[in-house]
Amino acid sequence: MRIAPLFAAALALAPVACAPAPPKACQADLAIPDPAHLRAGMVKIKGGTFLMGAAAMRPEEGPAKAVTVGDFWIDQHEVTNADFAKFVAATGYVTEAEQPLDPKLYPGLTPNQMRPSSLVFVGAEPGVDRGDPSAWWRVIPGADWRHPKGPGSNIKGRETLPVVHIGYEDALAYARWLGRDLPTEAEWEYAARGGLAGAPYVWGQQKTPGGQPQANTWQGVFPSIDAGADGYKASAAPVGCFKPNGYGLFDMAGNVWEWTKDRINGDQHLIKGGSFLCADDYCFRYRPAAREVGPPDTGASHIGFRTVIRD
Numbered sequence: 662m663r664i665a666p667l668f669a670a671a672l673a674l675a676p677v678a679c680a681p682a683p684p685k686a687c688q689a690d691l692a693i694p695d696p697a698h699l700r701a702g703m704v705k706i707k708g709g710t711f712l713m714g715a716a717a718m719r720p721e722e723g724p725a726k727a728v729t730v731g732d733f734w735i736d737q738h739e740v741t742n743a744d745f746a747k748f749v750a751a752t753g754y755v756t757e758a759e760q761p762l763d764p765k766l767y768p769g770l771t772p773n774q775m776r777p778s779s780l781v782f783v784g785a786e787p788g789v790d791r792g793d794p795s796a797w798w799r800v801i802p803g804a805d806w807r808h809p810k811g812p813g814s815n816i817k818g819r820e821t822l823p824v825v826h827i828g829y830e831d832a833l834a835y836a837r838w839l840g841r842d843l844p845t846e847a848e849w850e851y852a853a854r855g856g857l858a859g860a861p862y863v864w865g866q867q868k869t870p871g872g873q874p875q876a877n878t879w880q881g882v883f884p885s886i887d888a889g890a891d892g893y894k895a896s897a898a899p900v901g902c903f904k905p906n907g908y909g910l911f912d913m914a915g916n917v918w919e920w921t922k923d924r925i926n927g928d929q930h931l932i933k934g935g936s937f938l939c940a941d942d943y944c945f946r947y948r949p950a951a952r953e954v955g956p957p958d959t960g961a962s963h964i965g966f967r968t969v970i971r972d
Contacts, residue, residue: 683818684893688901688911691821692737694744699840700970703734704909706852712859713850715950722950728847735844735852736967738900738911739823739919740835742816745806748835757828757959758805779804779826780961781811782938784895787885791943797884798961809962821899823917823965828958829930832920832966841968846923846952848969849933853914853949855907863906863914863949876903876915876935878947883940891915897937897963914947915939917965920955929954936963 692702708731714723748754762775778800785797801811806826808814816822827835829843836842844852853863860866864875874880874891877898881888887895892902901911918932925931932955935947946953955964 681896684822684896684899686821687899688738688821691741691743691900694740694747694839696839700734702737703968703970704737705734705972706732706848706908708732709851711851711854713847713950715859715861715948718945718948719951721952725950728851730845730847730851732972733844733848733852734970734972735848735910736969737905737909739917739965739967740827740832741821741900742806742824743820745824745827745835746816746820748838752834752838754831754834754838756806756826756831758826773802774800776802777805778802779959780956781809782884782895782962785884787882789885791884804962819899821901822897823900823912825897825917825960825962825965827920827960827965829920829955830958831960835966836968839968841970843920843922843966844969846921846931846933849919849921850949852908852910853906853934855910855913857907861948861950864904874903876912876947877937878915878935879938879940879944881940883938883943887940893937895937897965913949917963918953918955920964920966925954927957929957931955932964938963 695701710727710729712725713728714725716723758779759777761777764775780798781801781804783797783799789796803812804826806824807816809825833843855863857865877891877893879887880890897917905911906913913934915935916937918936919934921931921933923931932953939947
């Protein structure tokens with residue numbers, strides 16, 4: 662894992678409890694990634710011109726502008742633990758979270774802080790200072806894609822959950838193994854909108870049509886109380902547990918953030934889609950126009966990805 666030194670120094674290294682029982686898969690017969698079957702599990706998106714962005718609910722979101730994208734294919738669902746495990750078995754790839762920090766790059770950290778580790782959401786007590794993210798995040802030694810909560814946790818029974826603790830370079834390596842790429846921000850947002858021009862959500866105009874949550878997000882007071890009205894409390898869901906958008910794509914809102922190729926602030930890449938931690942009273946970025954900066958060279962317990970092929 663690679664994290665900014667100031668952030669690393671601000672967070673305590675701590676153990677984490679074992680994860681609860683795994684949730685049931687929501688989709689049967691998910692496509693298995695295979696370099697020999699280039700477009701397995703993908704949906705073809707016909708390109709076009711659309712209004713990207715929106716009247717800004719967050720400063721970075723607007724103004725909207727006309728953008729044109731070409732035809733492309735995109736994964737129907739987020740890359741799963743099972744998908745990534747096949748990639749690792751085939752290539753021997755070691756993710757950034759599984760590697761120790763380079764002391765030449767981080768001379769101010771202690772040996773303990775340079776151990777392989779990653780960022781894990783641990784929650785916080787009510788009334789916490791929400792200006793201090795270290796209150797609900799911890800750098801957990803031993804946390805990685807195989808151990809999403811840290812030592813003592815695993816992905817057994819969680820094969821259909823989106824893989825997390827994946828840095829940008831890790832996601833790109835997986836995509837290249839399949840002869841694919843990561844989406845640009847424009848491609849990602851065009852696909853997420855599902856043909857709905859100007860709708861604030863990937864499913865339409867209303868946040869909860871019929872009173873039913875349409876994505877895995879946070880219901881309650883962040884970061885302390887997730888009521889779990891969507892069926893999942895402060896955790897990712899298996900892929901495809903909510904209705905697909907107009908292009909047949911699952912989880913383009915909520916569940917886990919997804920990497921894009923676009924850079925911002927130098928070496929940082931944009932992430933899109935929000936996650937299970939996106940609450941209306943704090944993040945509110947589970948909308949297609951929303952955007953956020955991903956960690957420069959690491960992942961976290963709420964960041965995943967999907968891949969594309971351009972025609």
